[in-house]
Amino acid sequence: MHYLFLGTAIALELVATTLLKYSDGFKRLVPTLSCILAYILCFYLLSRALDKINLGVAYATWSGIGIVATTVISAVLFKQGVSLAGVIGIILIIAGCVLLNMFGAVH
Secondary structure (H helix, E strand, O other): OHHHHHHHHHHHHHHHHHHHHHOOOOOOHHHHHHHHHHHHHHHHHHHHHOOOOOHHHHHHHHHHHHHHHHHHHHHHHHOOOOOHHHHHHHHHHHHHHHHHHHHHOOO
16 A cells, blocks of 8 residues: 555656646746645655655655656657666666665665
């Protein structure tokens, strides 16, 4: 259940970040209010996930998935590209997240 909280929190953070772009610097009311609400909900769900998930593992998962998905969203929705160095960096981040999830949690 706690990984469901984490996954939903990550999804809401991605929605909120996308809405942040659409808010045009908080000049557009509906994207701005939707962004704020999505961030509130995502941090609430993250707090629930942290009841049972190690903070380092949760944050590594959050950031790894977030970086990859945000890069895809920015490329698809906003036509923003990524360099080869950026792709290599993302691959290294994913590798670090996988290693932390597999071996980093000490109880």
